[in-house]
Amino acid sequence: MIDRQRTNHNEKIHFFGSSLNLLLAGLFVCVVRKEEDLMIIRSPEPEVKILVDRDPIKTSFEQWAKPGHFSRTIAKGPDTTTWIWNLHADAHDFDSHTSDLEEISRKVFSAHFGQLSIIFLWLSGMYFHGARFSNYEAWLSDPTHIGPSAQVVWPIVGQEILNGDVGGGFRGIQITSGFFQIWRASGITSELQLYCTAIGALIFASLMLFAGWFHYHKAAPKLAWFQDVESMLNHHLAGLLGLGSLSWAGHQIHVSLPINKFLDAGVDPKEIPLPHEFILNRDLLAQLYPSFNEGATPFFTLNWSKYADFLTFRGGLDPITGGLWLSDTAHHHLAIAILFLIAGHMYKTNWGIGHSLKDILEAHKGPFTGQGHKGLYEIFTTSWHAQLSLNLAMLGSLTIIVAHHMYSMPPYPYLATDYGTQLSLFTHHMWIGGFLIVGAAAQCSHFLS
Known part of the structure; x- marks a missing residue:
């Protein structure tokens, strides 16, 4: 009797246990089904890509203070005066520092900010000269009879003979950079405004220096970011x-x-x-x-x-x-x-719509060259020499176009009647365009070698 009751009791426990298992299994299936349904109608989670390395290279003033720290040979110190020239020649020859494309890319990227800093510093100097040493306000009052000057030679051993009368009682060297004309076109009416702009350019120069350090030492982009x-x-x-x-x-x-x-x-x-x-x-x-x-x-x-x-x-x-x-x-x-x-x-970036450069290049079929663009994508994303060559060739051509348009359609007030400035700007842009195209050939030879 006791055994039969125990058996019945065990069967009840087994039944309830089985029922509970079935219930849980059913709930699990429902949850999975629901989750699958949700996955079908729910937009996919955006893929988070970590495109920078944090603190990849330590900031070391001791290393910077050692001449030639970027090269084992140069870091040994001078044997002959050639060491000095190699120091200057190789400081930014990043290809000679390492063969790691990511590291080269980071150095080039950081150096760009250094270059921008120098440009802001140069611009600040131009605006400061306009504020401190120029006759800008006098020129603004009579731009047809007064010449632009922003440099006065000091009277040291007779050098003041270089100063000439540019009009309005001002003696100095006449400038032919076109800065006065672009300042008028942008609405600058006083030397105080030139001072303020010069200070602003110095602030931006400092910001660019900081950005160059930050993007090499604190948050350096990975190669995938550059590509x-x-x-x-x-x-x-x-x-x-x-x-x-x-x-x-x-x-x-x-x-x-x-x-x-x-x-x-x-x-x-x-x-x-x-x-x-x-x-x-x-x-x-x-x-x-x-x-x-x-x-x-x-x-x-x-x-x-x-x-x-x-x-x-x-x-x-x-x-x-x-x-x-x-x-x-x-x-x-x-x-x-x-x-x-x-x-x-x-x-095309994150949303799956738009053009793909690789697809465009590989789909192109020329009448004579066939699939001549096939493989270009890989070249331009792995060789910065090839990419720079193309960019220099196009920028150089554009600069020469600018040279011709600046005298045929003078963009700034009173530029057309300042013949020295017109000639200087034409010559300047022609030379710069030529240099850029020569640079394109040089970079192309780097890629081919």
Whole structure:
């Protein structure tokens, strides 16, 4: 009797245990099914890519203080004077430091920021000379009779004989760089503004130095980042060219145009409102360009012709200044900003839509060369010499085009009548274009060797 009760009791436990297992199994299947259903309708989680290495290389002042630390041979010290020349020749010859493409890429990327820092420093010097040693304000009052000068030779052993009368009672060396003309075109009306811009350029030079250190020693991009050409194209087109052009167009519209309108009318530069007044006070701008009264309404209602008072398409040259109409150039920069912003969204990155450079190159079939572009993608993503060669050739050609256009269509006020500056700018851009194309051939030979 007891055994039968125990057996029944065990069967009940077994039954409840089996039922519980079945219930749990059923719940599990339901959860899995539900999870599968959710996985079907849920958008995939974005793939997080770590594209930088943190703190890859220690910052070492002791290493920097040792001449030639980048080369075992040079680091041994000088044997002959050749050591000095090798020190300078090899400091940035990154190919001789290492054969690791990622490390070379990081060094080149970091060096770019150093180069930008030097450019900002140079620009700061130009603006400082304009503020401290020039006759800019006098030239602004009479640009046809007073020559631009931003350098006065000190009277040391008779060297002051180099100074000449440039007009307006100012004695100095006449400059032919075109800076005065571009300053007027951008709406600079005082030497104080030149000082402020010079200080701003110094701040940016410091930021670039910091960025160069940061992106080599603290957060260095991986090789995959340098080889992600679609993302690079998108950012360079939309960011540098698109937003850069849009920023300049905004400056031209809100600052340059109203200030130049006053200058062309003969208003004393000291009487012209300051740039921030035009930006903050719309009524002030609306007195010169009535469409500003309507704000952004014409833009959103597609009634864009309302803005024709400051976004013009006149063509030709302004008869007062001899330069392109500044309202035409503002319109031009706004138009190319829109084009580049659109172009910066053309290439396939994270969303699976857009162009792929590799596909474009490999799909191309020329009438004579056939699949001549096949393999180019691999070349340009593994050889920076090949890529730089192509870029230099195109930039050099563009620079020569700029040389010809700057005298046929002078872009800045009173540039056309400053013949020395016209000749200098043409010669400068022709030489620079030639050097860039020679550099393209040199880089190509590096790639081929």
